[in-house]
Amino acid sequence: MNTIMEIQNISKQYRDKKIIENATFSICANQIIALVGKNGSGKSTLLKIIAELVDADSGSIVKHRQSLKIGYVPEVTPSHILFTPEEYLYHMGSIRGMAKKQLQQKINNLLELFHLEQARNIRIVNFSKGMKQKVMIMQAMLEDTDLLILDEPLSGLDPKAQSDLEETLSVLKSKGLGIVLTCHETKLLQHLVDTVLVIHNNKIILADSLNNNDFPKNKLMFEISSMKLLDNLLPLLEIQQQSLLNNGCHKVIAVIKTEDTDQVLLDLLQKKASINQLTPINQKEGHFYTHF
Amino acid sequence: MTSLLRYQFINYLRTYKYVPPFSIFVLCLVVNYTFVPNPILDSYSFTAIILFFLMGWFTVTLFHAEDEGQKVITTLHAKSRTQYNLGNFIICVLIGLFLSCLSVTYPTLIGAFGEKPRFIHQLLGFLSHFSLSVLAIALSAIFTRELVKNKQNTWWGVLGILIVSVVIATLKETILQIKGLIWLLPPVRLSLEMMGSEDSIATIPNIFYWRFVWIFVYSSLVVLLFFLLSNRKRR
Numbered sequence: 001m002n003t004i005m006e007i008q009n010i011s012k013q014y015r016d017k018k019i020i021e022n023a024t025f026s027i028c029a030n031q032i033i034a035l036v037g038k039n040g041s042g043k044s045t046l047l048k049i050i051a052e053l054v055d056a057d058s059g060s061i062v063k064h065r066q067s068l069k070i071g072y073v074p075e076v077t078p079s080h081i082l083f084t085p086e087e088y089l090y091h092m093g094s095i096r097g098m099a100k101k102q103l104q105q106k107i108n109n110l111l112e113l114f115h116l117e118q119a120r121n122i123r124i125v126n127f128s129k130g131m132k133q134k135v136m137i138m139q140a141m142l143e144d145t146d147l148l149i150l151d152e153p154l155s156g157l158d159p160k161a162q163s164d165l166e167e168t169l170s171v172l173k174s175k176g177l178g179i180v181l182t183c184h185e186t187k188l189l190q191h192l193v194d195t196v197l198v199i200h201n202n203k204i205i206l207a208d209s210l211n212n213n214d215f216p217k218n219k220l221m222f223e224i225s226s227m228k229l230l231d232n233l234l235p236l237l238e239i240q241q242q243s244l245l246n247n248g249c250h251k252v253i254a255v256i257k258t259e260d261t262d263q264v265l266l267d268l269l270q271k272k273a274s275i276n277q278l279t280p281i282n283q284k285e286g287h288f289y290t291h292f
Numbered sequence: 293m294t295s296l297l298r299y300q301f302i303n304y305l306r307t308y309k310y311v312p313p314f315s316i317f318v319l320c321l322v323v324n325y326t327f328v329p330n331p332i333l334d335s336y337s338f339t340a341i342i343l344f345f346l347m348g349w350f351t352v353t354l355f356h357a358e359d360e361g362q363k364v365i366t367t368l369h370a371k372s373r374t375q376y377n378l379g380n381f382i383i384c385v386l387i388g389l390f391l392s393c394l395s396v397t398y399p400t401l402i403g404a405f406g407e408k409p410r411f412i413h414q415l416l417g418f419l420s421h422f423s424l425s426v427l428a429i430a431l432s433a434i435f436t437r438e439l440v441k442n443k444q445n446t447w448w449g450v451l452g453i454l455i456v457s458v459v460i461a462t463l464k465e466t467i468l469q470i471k472g473l474i475w476l477l478p479p480v481r482l483s484l485e486m487m488g489s490e491d492s493i494a495t496i497p498n499i500f501y502w503r504f505v506w507i508f509v510y511s512s513l514v515v516l517l518f519f520l521l522s523n524r525k526r527r
Contacts, residue, residue, distance in 0.1 A: 053368065072368055078359035082306035091302075094295035095369040139365060 002029040003064050004146055004178050005050070010059035012045055019045050021202040022059070027147060032169065032179040032192055037199035043182040044075060044151050046199070050180060051149045068147060071140025075151035075182075077132050081124035085116055085135050088124060093142045103142070110138045114168060130161025134168065141172075148172060150181040166192055218261050221277040222268055223249045229271045236260045249274075255281065296370050296379045300357070304383065309353035313346045317391060325399045329406030336417035337487035339395045340424050341458065343388070344480065347428035348450045351384050355436035356446075374519060377438060381429065381515065388425030395421050412496055420483045423507040428454060430514035431478060438522050453478070479507050 003026045010023040019042040027033060027050075035043045048054040050061065051072040081088055086107055093103040111117045114134045119127065124135055133153060140148055153169075154162050169192060173179060181193075197204050220237075224230065227250050230237065241253040256264050261278070268275065304310060320342045324335060358366060367376045396417045400409055409417075434440075435449030460467060461481030467474050482503040 051368075053364070072365075074361045074364050076359075076361035078362035078365070080359050081362060082303060091295070091299040092365070092369050095299060095366065096371075097295075136365075139369075142369075 003027070004029050004068060005064060006062040007050065008060050008062060010046070010049055010056045010061070012042070012049060012054070012056050018202045020049070020056075020199070023199075023204050024059075025197060025204060027178045027180060029146070029176050029178050030173055031194050032173055032181070033195045033197060034193040035180065035182045035197050035199060041199040042202060043199055047072075047149050047151050047180065047182060050147075065146060069143050069145045070147045070149060071137075071142075071145040073133075073136045073140050073148070073150040073153060075155070077129065077136055077156075079125070079132070081132075081135075084121050084123055085111065085138070086120045088135065089138060089142060092139045096142060098142065106142060110141060113171070114138055128161065130157050130164060133157060133161070133165060137165075137168065137172075145177060147178045147180070150179065152182050154183055217255050217257055217281045219253070219277075219279045219281050220256055220261075220264070220275070221251070221253050222273050222275045223251050224268065224271065224273040225249055227252075229273075233264055233267055236264055251276075293375065293379065296366075296375060297382060299366070300354075300379050301383050304354050304357045307353070307357050309357060310350060310387075313349035313353070317342065317346050321395065321398055325402060325404035328404050330399065330404050332405045332407070332409050332413045332491045333416060333487050333489055333493075335399060335405070336396070336413070336420060337484060340417075340420040340483060340487065341480075343391055343395060343421050344424040344428045344458070345454055347384070347388055347391075347425045348432040348454050350387050351429045351432035352436055352446060352450055354384055354387075355380050355433065355438065360437070373522060377433075377519065377522060381433070384429040384433075385426060388422060388429060392418055392421035392425055407491070412493065413491070416486065416489075416493075416496060416500070419504045420487050423504050423511075424480065424483055426511045427457075427478060427480065427507055427514075430511040430518070431457065433518050434514065434521075439518070479503070479510050482507060 005027040007023055007025050007027070010020055011018075012020045023046060025033070035046060037043050045054065049056045051070055052061075053072065083091065089107045089110065090103060093106065094100075098106070111120055114137070116131065116134060116138075119131065124132060127135070137148070137150070137153075140150075153165060157165065169179060169181075173192075183193075199205075223245065225248070227242070230252070236256055238255040239252060240255060241251075243251045245251050258280075265275065265278070321339060324330075324339060363376075367373050370376045370379070396414050399405060400414065431453045432450045435446045435453065437443070437446060440446050440449060457478035457480045460477050461484050464474070464481055467477065486500050486503060
């Protein structure tokens with residue numbers, strides 16, 4: 001992994017209240033890191049420290065590239081921008097001190113990348129929330145950004161906009177960007193994020209990957225004519241619930257090890273059982289969401 | 293910096309938040325000079341006080357022209373909170389300059405005075421308008437969202453400080469009893485005292501220039517305080 005930034009023992013407190021304590025982790029190119037934690041756990045503060053908007057009380061941030069460019073997308077999407085995307089990006093780029101020609105070229109590229117060419121002359125105030133969020137990410141990428149920081153990028157977006165944005169983030173990741181974000185969206189965490197950092201009691205207590213998908217067990221729901229037919233399978237089944245249906249069949253909900261699943265299913269089908277549902281159980285995920 | 297100024301100015305124009313204070317100012321000018329003839333310095337003094345209050349309005353609306361979220365983004369692109377705020381101050385001062393010039397030239401052009409104003413009248417008129425504008429900008433900025441979180445406190449704060457500044461101008465004798473206090477209070481009274489001179493004034497006494505200098509110095513100190521508080525609050 002190509003590390004672009006290292007966060008080393010970062011601590012922050014406001015007045016006497018500790019917000020972050022000794023946060024240490026690395027950010028790599030082509031990596032999406034999600035910071036999760038309960039409201040007020042210090043996720044946004046840590047993002048602002050990484051974006052250099054707020055100073056840490058102690059600790060250091062080591063950049064592994066000489067001029068590491070950081071783009072920041074705040075939590076609150078501005079709702080009242082009175083410019084078209086083209087004007088807006090032009091102003092933001094000019095304020096950054098970018099050359100006019102280079103800036104115009106970059107704006108064209110970004111409008112194309114984010115599929116907003118048709119809306120280039122419409123004022124942002126009239127955009128949907130998803131489109132506004134895209135413009136926010138575009139402004140953060142005006143210069144060739146190495147690290148993109150997004151505070152709750154999916155909050156308030158409808159499923160279509162969320163899925164669009166997910167796709168966009170995926171494209172950006174494949175282009176070599178490091179991305180750090182805070183989020184509550186389970187879908188995003190499962191499908192897109194490489195590493196999840198949980199902030200609990202001011203500390204980063206868990207650094208884990210959900211993309212490993214190492215589901216240890218499956219949940220199986222089926223109907224079978226007689227419970228006696230399951231005798232040979234009992235060592236493999238962990239029956240959680242059983243009930244007698246009107247048609248005389250038994251409805252069973254059981255947990256089975258992933259490695260035994262094929263064998264159990266084959267056996268059940270041979271015994272004319274009807275499989276209703278088979279779902280993987282992600283124990284890590286279950287444990288993980290208790291942190292929200 | 294010019295890019296930042298251009299953006300902030302265009303953004304402010306597009307918010308239309310300047311319309312109410314600007315309309316009120318134009319109305320005041322027109323109504324004040326409806327009947328002629330008018331005394332020169334007294335009229336200038338009156339419009340300078342009106343401008344003093346309206347500049348508070350301009351300042352707050354300009355400092356609050358952007359969304360809170362957009363302000364963070366613009367500041368990030370400007371790479372410095374000081375630059376961002378400096379941009380707002382410069383635009384406020386330019387508005388003050390424009391309205392000060394308008395206040396002095398409009399009555400002259402329509403012949404609203406009993407006699408043709410001399411250069412000395414126009415210079416005094418301009419300085420009184422412009423100095424009070426700058427003072428109002430400095431005092432009002434202290435109550436903008438940069439330092440005050442609650443919007444209600446912003447408006448009551450600005451209105452309060454501007455009204456108190458004018459009221460204490462009439463309480464000079466009482467204030468003088470407390471040593472040093474006169475130097476702490478906003479020097480609106482200096483402008484009012486100077487503009488209370490007769491229209492027949494032949495030359496501007498040196499003390500007048502020093503008084504205007506003090507109003508500008510006082511305003512600069514308040515702006516400095518604004519930047520100190522703003523940078524301290526950041527972390």
